[in-house]
Amino acid sequence: MSILHDKRILLGISGSIAAYKTPTIARLLVKAGAKVQVVMTDAAKGFVTPLTLSTLTDLEVLTSFTQEDNDNAVWNNHVSLGLWADVMLVAPASANTLAKMATAAADNLLLATYLSAKCPVFFAPAMDLDMHKHPANQDNINRLVANGNILIPATSGPLASGLEGEGRMEEPEQIVAILEDYFKSKSPLSGKKIVITAGPTYEPIDPVRFIGNHSSGKMGYALANAAAQQGADVILISGPTAGNITHPNVSVVAVTTAAQMLAACMDVYTNTDALIMAAAVADFQPTEKAQQKIKKQAGIPSLSLAPTPDILSKLGEGKKNQILIGFALETQDALANAQKKLASKNLDAIVVNSLADDGAGFGHDTNKISFLQTNKEAVHYTLKSKQEVALDVMDHLKTMFDES
Numbered sequence: 001m002s003i004l005h006d007k008r009i010l011l012g013i014s015g016s017i018a019a020y021k022t023p024t025i026a027r028l029l030v031k032a033g034a035k036v037q038v039v040m041t042d043a044a045k046g047f048v049t050p051l052t053l054s055t056l057t058d059l060e061v062l063t064s065f066t067q068e069d070n071d072n073a074v075w076n077n078h079v080s081l082g083l084w085a086d087v088m089l090v091a092p093a094s095a096n097t098l099a100k101m102a103t104a105a106a107d108n109l110l111l112a113t114y115l116s117a118k119c120p121v122f123f124a125p126a127m128d129l130d131m132h133k134h135p136a137n138q139d140n141i142n143r144l145v146a147n148g149n150i151l152i153p154a155t156s157g158p159l160a161s162g163l164e165g166e167g168r169m170e171e172p173e174q175i176v177a178i179l180e181d182y183f184k185s186k187s188p189l190s191g192k193k194i195v196i197t198a199g200p201t202y203e204p205i206d207p208v209r210f211i212g213n214h215s216s217g218k219m220g221y222a223l224a225n226a227a228a229q230q231g232a233d234v235i236l237i238s239g240p241t242a243g244n245i246t247h248p249n250v251s252v253v254a255v256t257t258a259a260q261m262l263a264a265c266m267d268v269y270t271n272t273d274a275l276i277m278a279a280a281v282a283d284f285q286p287t288e289k290a291q292q293k294i295k296k297q298a299g300i301p302s303l304s305l306a307p308t309p310d311i312l313s314k315l316g317e318g319k320k321n322q323i324l325i326g327f328a329l330e331t332q333d334a335l336a337n338a339q340k341k342l343a344s345k346n347l348d349a350i351v352v353n354s355l356a357d358d359g360a361g362f363g364h365d366t367n368k369i370s371f372l373q374t375n376k377e378a379v380h381y382t383l384k385s386k387q388e389v390a391l392d393v394m395d396h397l398k399t400m401f402d403e404s
Contacts, residue, residue: 003183005033005248012090012110014097015043017160018126018169022048025172026056039110065109082116092126092169095137102140124152129165152178187231188398194232195272196224197279199239201258206290214362215280217241219386223276224250226390237264239279258308274323277312316346323400328352338372349373359383371396
């Protein structure tokens with residue numbers, strides 16, 4: 001479950017014998033869940049084939065400014081490539097390519113893409129030891145670092161010339177680890193353990209009937225994916241839904257009843273940094289569950305109801321250093337009712353929405369929320385997709401972590 005999942009990486013390959021390592025770099029990145037677009041110089045094709053790399057990345061390898069197809073030239077847009085990437089990695093970076101990067105030469109697609117890149121650029125030099133230590137080459141490396149590029153230093157070891165010394169490109173495993181460390185340092189929720197609940201709970205009347213609600217779980221699932229994309233380790237405790245999790249950093253615990261959801265929360269609560277209670281827990285349960293299906297012929301049954309466990313109250317009572325965020329779906333007096341819940345449940349914050357707002361609430365792909373915290377002004381949002389709402393909630397959570 002790598003932090004590289006869903007990251008878009010431009011892999012630039014220049015002409016060096018060290019290019020034989022690039023298929024391993026590409027394979028490791030893809031295995032970690034990254035999308036890898038390879039851009040090669042013509043010289044690099046003499047050391048590793050585009051076919052090998054396109055097979056590993058499942059993307060066409062780009063080697064020139066244009067592609068010819070039935071005499072119709074297709075432009076490989078270096079500007080779009082530079083905007084697409086989350087990071088660019090030039091490995092190996094030969095002395096020739098380093099010099100051109102340092103002087104803004106753009107006589108091939110790799111260099112034009114580098115000059116267009118809006119993302120961080122890592123470069124891993126590879127050359128013989130005397131070339132590597134030459135003052136002109138060192139000046140180019142230092143200039144690139146001064147311009148904000150990130151050096152992956154060459155290591156010492158046996159070289160293609162038969163000599164041994166500094167100039168060997170860093171090993172693929174270490175290069176990938178450096179990229180992972182970079183993204184972890186930039187992920188605002190990296191290292192945080194976050195529990196999110198989602199969906200309805202079902203309280204059985206008999207083996208086939210239940211008391212429940214119309215919750216689809218979409219909001220909770222969007223929150224789980226958003227937290228994981230920002231580096232958190234997420235446990236999603238989900239009632240019965242058809243929701244999909246797309247991020248490998250999310251572990252799903254399936255439950256049905258409120259009692260099961262409470263037990264699942266308590267199992268992990270001690271080691272949790274934050275819990276976001278987005279589930280729509282059924283408020284009532286039958287005092288007795290029929291062991292067999294109730295037949296119509298027996299007449300209309302009389303149901304005696306009792307409250308389900310108040311999960312938020314129990315979590316609030318046991319709260320120590322955790323951040324606890326609740327959700328409130330209201331039909332009237334939304335803000336006033338949410339403020340009461342914020343105080344009575346010992347919450348740090350509450351997200352409130354109202355069924356009175358079109359496009360908000362159960363079943364929709366959109367939501368309209370207000371975010372409330374104790375002793376702070378409520379923050380009100382317009383109608384957005386639930387994915388966008390999840391990002392707004394994550395922004396608040398990050399601020400709460402910073403302030404805690």
